[in-house]
Amino acid sequence: MTTPRDRLIVALDVQDATTARAMVDRLAGHVGMFKVGTQIFTAAGPDFVREVIARGEKVFLDLKFHDIPNTVAGAVSSAGQLGVSLVDVHALGGKDMMEAAVGALPATGIRLIAITILTSHEEETLGTIGVSGSVADSVRRLAVLSREAGADGVVASPQEVALVREACGPDFLIVTPGIRPVGSSRGDQSRTATPAAAVAAGADYIVVGRPILEATDPAAAADAIVRELTGR
Numbered sequence: 001m002t003t004p005r006d007r008l009i010v011a012l013d014v015q016d017a018t019t020a021r022a023m024v025d026r027l028a029g030h031v032g033m034f035k036v037g038t039q040i041f042t043a044a045g046p047d048f049v050r051e052v053i054a055r056g057e058k059v060f061l062d063l064k065f066h067d068i069p070n071t072v073a074g075a076v077s078s079a080g081q082l083g084v085s086l087v088d089v090h091a092l093g094g095k096d097m098m099e100a101a102v103g104a105l106p107a108t109g110i111r112l113i114a115i116t117i118l119t120s121h122e123e124e125t126l127g128t129i130g131v132s133g134s135v136a137d138s139v140r141r142l143a144v145l146s147r148e149a150g151a152d153g154v155v156a157s158p159q160e161v162a163l164v165r166e167a168c169g170p171d172f173l174i175v176t177p178g179i180r181p182v183g184s185s186r187g188d189q190s191r192t193a194t195p196a197a198a199v200a201a202g203a204d205y206i207v208v209g210r211p212i213l214e215a216t217d218p219a220a221a222a223d224a225i226v227r228e229l230t231g232r
């Protein structure tokens with residue numbers, strides 16, 4: 001069974017292993033998973049990922065693989081060996097690439113999700129890279145393609161959760177960043193939702209970075225989000 005705490009993924013967007021380790025110490029037991037993205041992975045590498053997993057925590061390896069199918073399959077296979085729980089690829093890499101990624105997953109314990117359209121893109125910027133139509137149409141098309149390729153789900157902004165849920169059905173995983181608890185600063189996120197609103201719209205997991213990382217008491221900030229998800 002998925003508990004409200006399981007649904008909370010904290011983005012370890014910090015500069016170095018020492019800072020990340022200190023944050024894991026403070027948050028272990030208060031969140032469901034730690035997201036290791038390109039910033040901390042480039043600084044601290046796979047050893048840091050192994051260390052977090054060795055202490056019994058789950059890791060979402062958010063490296064957004066996008067390469068030829070054979071290379072992405074190799075990268076996903078390495079992620080499987082690290083023991084991460086979630087890994088992602090860019091759906092724009094195409095169906096063959098996603099199928100190769102799915103084929104490289106170990107039999108159990110890891111799920112693969114796809115990035116559709118980055119939330120930093122708008123219709124005009126999509127046009128400049130040759131993608132026509134609205135952002136919503138592209139998100140829907142790429143989510144369906146990801147599901148057809150065998151991916152377990154997608155990353156979707158709060159605004160896209162409902163359309164992905166509608167297009168891909170109830171069992172497709174939706175992981176949602178851009179979460180801002182009531183009263184917290186938006187930072188550079190423009191399309192945001194509260195934790196409860198994102199889950200009510202259909203998100204399975206929420207990704208929260210700065211509202212937890214920059215809190216005076218990160219564990220208390222995480223607990224407050226879990227309480228909000230529990231409805232108390």
Ligand code: C5P
Pocket residue numbers: 011013037117118119120155157177178179187189207208209210211
């Ligand atoms: O600090 P904040 O809560 O905005 O962090 C959100 C996290 O989710 C960051 O790690 C960011 O890279 C990631 N993310 C996002 N929008 C996406 C995909 C990932 O904000 N579309």
